[in-house]
Amino acid sequence: MAKLYFYYSAMNAGKTTHLLQSSHNYRERGMQTLILSSSIDDRFGRGLVKSRIGIESPSIVFNQTEDIFALVNKQGPVDCVLVDEVQFLSKAQVYQLTEIVDKLNIPVLAYGLRTDFQGELFEGSQYLLAWADELRELKTICHTGKKATMVVRIDDEGKAIKSGAQIQIGGNERYVSVSRAEYKRIFHDEGSIKPSQISLPLDDI
Amino acid sequence: MAKLYFYYSAMNAGKTTHLLQSSHNYRERGMQTLILSSSIDDRFGRGLVKSRIGIESPSIVFNQTEDIFALVNKQGPVDCVLVDEVQFLSKAQVYQLTEIVDKLNIPVLAYGLRTDFQGELFEGSQYLLAWADELRELKTICHTGKKATMVVRIDDEGKAIKSGAQIQIGGNERYVSVSRAEYKRIFHDEGSIKPSQISLPLDDI
Amino acid sequence: MAKLYFYYSAMNAGKTTHLLQSSHNYRERGMQTLILSSSIDDRFGRGLVKSRIGIESPSIVFNQTEDIFALVNKQGPVDCVLVDEVQFLSKAQVYQLTEIVDKLNIPVLAYGLRTDFQGELFEGSQYLLAWADELRELKTICHTGKKATMVVRIDDEGKAIKSGAQIQIGGNERYVSVSRAEYKRIFHDEGSIKPSQISLPLDDI
Amino acid sequence: MAKLYFYYSAMNAGKTTHLLQSSHNYRERGMQTLILSSSIDDRFGRGLVKSRIGIESPSIVFNQTEDIFALVNKQGPVDCVLVDEVQFLSKAQVYQLTEIVDKLNIPVLAYGLRTDFQGELFEGSQYLLAWADELRELKTICHTGKKATMVVRIDDEGKAIKSGAQIQIGGNERYVSVSRAEYKRIFHDEGSIKPSQISLPLDDI
Numbered sequence: 001m002a003k004l005y006f007y008y009s010a011m012n013a014g015k016t017t018h019l020l021q022s023s024h025n026y027r028e029r030g031m032q033t034l035i036l037s038s039s040i041d042d043r044f045g046r047g048l049v050k051s052r053i054g055i056e057s058p059s060i061v062f063n064q065t066e067d068i069f070a071l072v073n074k075q076g077p078v079d080c081v082l083v084d085e086v087q088f089l090s091k092a093q094v095y096q097l098t099e100i101v102d103k104l105n106i107p108v109l110a111y112g113l114r115t116d117f118q119g120e121l122f123e124g125s126q127y128l129l130a131w132a133d134e135l136r137e138l139k140t141i142c143h144t145g146k147k148a149t150m151v152v153r154i155d156d157e158g159k160a161i162k163s164g165a166q167i168q169i170g171g172n173e174r175y176v177s178v179s180r181a182e183y184k185r186i187f188h189d190e191g192s193i194k195p196s197q198i199s200l201p202l203d204d205i
Numbered sequence: 206m207a208k209l210y211f212y213y214s215a216m217n218a219g220k221t222t223h224l225l226q227s228s229h230n231y232r233e234r235g236m237q238t239l240i241l242s243s244s245i246d247d248r249f250g251r252g253l254v255k256s257r258i259g260i261e262s263p264s265i266v267f268n269q270t271e272d273i274f275a276l277v278n279k280q281g282p283v284d285c286v287l288v289d290e291v292q293f294l295s296k297a298q299v300y301q302l303t304e305i306v307d308k309l310n311i312p313v314l315a316y317g318l319r320t321d322f323q324g325e326l327f328e329g330s331q332y333l334l335a336w337a338d339e340l341r342e343l344k345t346i347c348h349t350g351k352k353a354t355m356v357v358r359i360d361d362e363g364k365a366i367k368s369g370a371q372i373q374i375g376g377n378e379r380y381v382s383v384s385r386a387e388y389k390r391i392f393h394d395e396g397s398i399k400p401s402q403i404s405l406p407l408d409d410i
Numbered sequence: 411m412a413k414l415y416f417y418y419s420a421m422n423a424g425k426t427t428h429l430l431q432s433s434h435n436y437r438e439r440g441m442q443t444l445i446l447s448s449s450i451d452d453r454f455g456r457g458l459v460k461s462r463i464g465i466e467s468p469s470i471v472f473n474q475t476e477d478i479f480a481l482v483n484k485q486g487p488v489d490c491v492l493v494d495e496v497q498f499l500s501k502a503q504v505y506q507l508t509e510i511v512d513k514l515n516i517p518v519l520a521y522g523l524r525t526d527f528q529g530e531l532f533e534g535s536q537y538l539l540a541w542a543d544e545l546r547e548l549k550t551i552c553h554t555g556k557k558a559t560m561v562v563r564i565d566d567e568g569k570a571i572k573s574g575a576q577i578q579i580g581g582n583e584r585y586v587s588v589s590r591a592e593y594k595r596i597f598h599d600e601g602s603i604k605p606s607q608i609s610l611p612l613d614d615i
Numbered sequence: 616m617a618k619l620y621f622y623y624s625a626m627n628a629g630k631t632t633h634l635l636q637s638s639h640n641y642r643e644r645g646m647q648t649l650i651l652s653s654s655i656d657d658r659f660g661r662g663l664v665k666s667r668i669g670i671e672s673p674s675i676v677f678n679q680t681e682d683i684f685a686l687v688n689k690q691g692p693v694d695c696v697l698v699d700e701v702q703f704l705s706k707a708q709v710y711q712l713t714e715i716v717d718k719l720n721i722p723v724l725a726y727g728l729r730t731d732f733q734g735e736l737f738e739g740s741q742y743l744l745a746w747a748d749e750l751r752e753l754k755t756i757c758h759t760g761k762k763a764t765m766v767v768r769i770d771d772e773g774k775a776i777k778s779g780a781q782i783q784i785g786g787n788e789r790y791v792s793v794s795r796a797e798y799k800r801i802f803h804d805e806g807s808i809k810p811s812q813i814s815l816p817l818d819d820i
Contacts, residue, residue: 001411012643014636021629024668028627029758053639055668079760102386114335121335129334130319130326131385133354135342140640145694149338180336181307206616217438219431226424229463233422234553258434260463284555348439350489512796524745531745539744540729540736541795543764547750559748590746591717 002107004097006086006132008114008125010148010177013140015111016051019082022109023057031079034072035059038088038124040167049084064088069096069103078106086112088167089124098131111138116166117153117175119183143193146179158192207312209302211291211337213319213330215353215382218345220316221256224287227314228262236284239277240264243293243329245372254289269293274301274308283311291317293372294329303336316343321371322358322380324388348398351384363397412517414507416496416542418524418535420558420587423550425521426461429492432519433467441489444482445469448498448534450577459494474498479506479513488516496522498577499534508541521548526576527563527585529593553603556589568602617722619712621701621747623729623740625763625792628755630726631666634697637724638672646694649687650674653703653727653739655782664699679703684711684718693721701727703782704739713746726753731781732768732790734798758808761794773807 009015023033037049037059047061062071068089072081081100083089089097089112097108110132114125121129129135142148153161153173161173176193178186185191214220228238242254242264252266267276273294277286286305288294294302294317302313315337319330326334334340347353358366358378366378381398383391390396419425433443447459447469457471472481478499482491491510493499499507499522507518520542524535531539539545552558563571563583571583586603588596595601624630638648652664652674662676677686683704687696696715698704704712704727712723725747729740736744744750757763768776768788776788791808793801800806 012640014633014640017632017636018629021632021668025627025629025755028667029756031756031758052643053636053670055670080756098385098389102389119335121331126326126331126334129331130324131354133352133385135340137340141644141646141695143644143646147338149336180303180338184307217435219428219435222427222431223424226427226463230422230424230550233462234551236551236553257438258431259465285551345435346439346441346490348441508795508799512799529745531741536736536741536744539741540734541764543762543795545750545752557748559746590713590748594713594717 002101002105003133004101004108004131005110005134005136006128007109007111007136007138009138010140011113011151011175012052012177013138014051014053015138016049016084017053017055018138019049019084019109019111020051020055020057023080023082026080032077033080033082034075034078035082035084036068036071037061037084038086039063040088059084064090064093066093067096068093069099072100072106073104080107080109082109082111084111086110086124086128087122091123091127094124094127094131101133113151115150117151117161119150120166122166140177142177142179142182144179144182146181148177148179150178150180150183152176152178152183152186152193154186154193158194159190160187162187207306207310208338209306209313209336210315210339210341211333212314212316212341212343213333214343215345216318216356216380217257217382218343219256219258220343221254221289222258222260223343224254224289224314224316225256225260225262228285228287231285237282238285238287239280239283240287240289241273241276242266242289243291244268245293264289269295269298271298272301273298274304277305277311278309285312285314287314287316289316291315291333292327292329296328296332299329299332299336306338318356320355322356322366324355325371327371345382347382347384347387349384349387351386353382353384355383355385355388357381357383357388357391357398359391359398363399365392367392412511412515413543414511414518414541415520415544415546416538417519417521417546417548419548420550421523421561421585422462422587423548424461424463425548426459426494427463427465428548429459429494429519429521430461430465430467433490433492436490442487443490443492444485444488445492445494446478446481447471447494448496449473450498469494474500474503476503477506478503479509482510482516483514490517490519492519492521494521496520496538497532497534499537501533501537504534504537504541511543523561525560527561527571529560530576532576550587552587552589552592554589554592556591558587558589560588560590560593562586562588562593562596562603564596564603568604569600570597572597617716617720618748619716619723619746620725620749620751621743622724622726622751622753624753625755626728626766626790627667627792628753629666629668630753631664631699632668632670633753634664634699634724634726635666635670635672638695638697641695647692648695648697649690649693650697650699651683651686652676652699653701654678655703674699679705679708681708682711683708684714687715687721688719695722695724697724697726699726701725701743702737702739706738706742709739709742709746716748728766730765732766732776734765735781737781755792757792757794757797759794759797761796763792763794765793765795765798766790767793767798767801767808769801769808773809774805775802777802
């Protein structure tokens with residue numbers, strides 16, 4: 001009766017904090033958890049899941065070619081699998097998460113972004129939204145006071161970057177979590193966003 | 206402060222009943238609602254939203270080329286817009302729903318399926334999962350006793366039909382709402398489902 | 411792994427419709443359900459659960475001295491128990507609902523009001539809020555456009571009745587579901603509510 | 616359009632972590648938050664809200680005689696009020712929280728336990744369950760693998776303490792968050808719980 005949970009949100013909502021707290025709750029009761037983190041580069045091996053609020057935990061980093069079901073299956077008994085940055089998963093890997101639940105009967109808590117800077121679903125998010133047993137939003141706030149549900153990519157002048165790779169590494173771009181109405185103002189209506197409205201520089205995408 | 210709600214489910218969960226009850230709640234308090242229904246054929250005009258449990262209401266039927274924002278905007282003041290069968294919406298039409306919320310400040314309640322018989326998102330569902338303010342599941346039950354989250358298309362012998370058009374009209378196919386584990390058993394593992402496990406013939410897809 | 415669900419709301423949110431739809435979903439898949447309804451008078455036996463939207467089903471009516479666990483246990487196998495008007499349950503009866511879940515492993519869906527006309531919890535609601543596995547709100551709307559979460563009892567002039575028995579049978583009182591802010595305006599600030607803002611006469615409390 | 620949220624849970628679910636993360640999200644976008652913590656002793660003044668996972672923040676501590684509405688009102692503009700340990704609030708103080716929302720239009724996030732060691736609602740929890748706009752569960756796990764929703768108070772031998780003050784300070788008692796079925800086994804059926812099943816000593820109640 002295990003389930004696959006997709007905890008989705010815009011950026012900087014506290015996904016990693018929620019992941020670490022959930023793992024902590026299991027471990028405090030003497031249970032075992034496995035913390036995984038998806039990566040877009042070719043890293044594999046030991047990593048670190050880190051929350052901006054100041055807590056962290058060792059993790060296993062894997063990339064888009066890894067078979068996550070096999071990875072979990074060979075770890076020995078575990079009470080809960082927690083996966084960070086699941087927007088980067090391939091369709092096949094999301095299916096593997098469902099197999100961990102359906103075949104091994106281990107609950108899986110998957111944390112990731114819903115949409116990219118153009119308002120499109122990431123591949124991992126698309127299939128988690130399709131197949132997860134429970135969709136749970138982690139809420140955060142837009143500088144306008146509304147709930148932030150979108151992510152906009154902006155340049156040095158606070159104007160929306162409208163094209164480019166879905167996943168951009170390096171560069172001067174910044175990401176800001178905003179409400180859908182504010183997203184439209186910046187992305188479609190040529191508005192801009194002032195530096196003071198921008199959250200801290202982010203390294204996590 | 207209006208919101209776009211996506212009420213998603215497998216088939217036969219009671220989406221239309223929920224839609225009609227919500228509309229009823231508004232009207233009972235003297236407010237106006239507008240009931241729309243998406244269609245895959247070229248109908249436009251007066252229609253009927255009908256629940257299997259025995260209640261119904263007149264509706265406006267539109268197809269995938271209609272501008273829903275314009276349609277609502279010219280109706281005059283309305284307190285709530287309710288849309289059935291939203292899995293059939295185009296990406297542009299889901300965007301129009303967000304405009305009804307963001308520009309006209311009218312709440313929109315959108316009801317539809319999450320995935321098709323191959324486990325893929327419908328276009329309308331994909332963009333509602335991406336852009337809706339609130340994702341709300343309407344739950345139903347699988348014959349195995351688990352929650353049903355998937356829809357399988359079966360032939361006369363109860364075996365999964367694995368390919369074909371996403372939207373099939375006519376024919377002898379039946380659709381059954383099942384849990385993800387049961388879906389895998391039928392779709393991937395060549396299992397079958399007995400007639401007694403099949404819900405009533407459905408005309409609503 | 412069955413659960414006790416408490417579906418709570420203000421009046422006229424569609425509780426009974428939701429109950430009937432859920433029962434229908436089970437029965438459509440060949441499963442058995444048991445529909446119970448709590449009563450404040452001394453009726454026991456066959457009754458009728460009826461939704462204002464126009465659907466109904468036979469039920470078993472019981473009062474506050476009935477042992478619901480024993481009642482369900484002697485019915486033979488059943489896949490789901492649905493109980494209407496649970497605000498009228500005694501503390502002991504809510505405990506019996508938890509026993510149906512924990513000992514018989516049958517899911518229980520309990521539907522009722524949260525608060526009375528003075529803003530106090532009903533006894534049944536109090537213990538369901540304390541012990542249910544899942545608390546689920548059925549939303550409805552206030553004539554002000556906000557979500558209605560409170561129930562106010564008003565006299566012929568639309569002014570709040572502030573004292574009296576929690577459960578009043580007969581009389582000219584009317585109940586109106588309103589937002590908390592509107593409740594305060596009428597109940598605490600001596601406001602009144604016009605007939606046009608009053609929902610239809612209600613017989614269900 | 617602000618709302619009163621009641622985030623309820625058993626002990627050790629991560630309430631304070633959620634509170635601190637939510638406050639952090641606001642502050643990161645340049646907004647002001649006010650962190651309050653209810654106390655059962657007569658402390659008033661500067662305090663510290665502290666999560667077991669290792670994060671903390673200064674707070675204002677108040678006791679059951681404080682007028683929270685007045686306290687917040689004289690603080691100057693603030694974008695969000697977060698209150699820890701709300702199970703200790705009086706009925707009047709919960710009403711004051713609703714006034715912060717309804718009169719000052721400031722969102723209030725209230726975090727607390729649902730039930731005490733005898734399965735009864737705390738006064739603060741009772742009125743938050745009655746009046747909050749949104750009830751949100753923070754989930755945690757029982758050593759049996761089920762969701763923990765109850766709190767049991769145990770002695771040195773792991774047996775349930777069945778009577779005593781609702782709020783006990785000092786002593787050798789321990790509190791364990793357990794599922795309702797496990798609670799019944801220990802509290803009603805004279806079972807016991809082994810030290811290895813007990814979570815770490817807790818100082819937060």
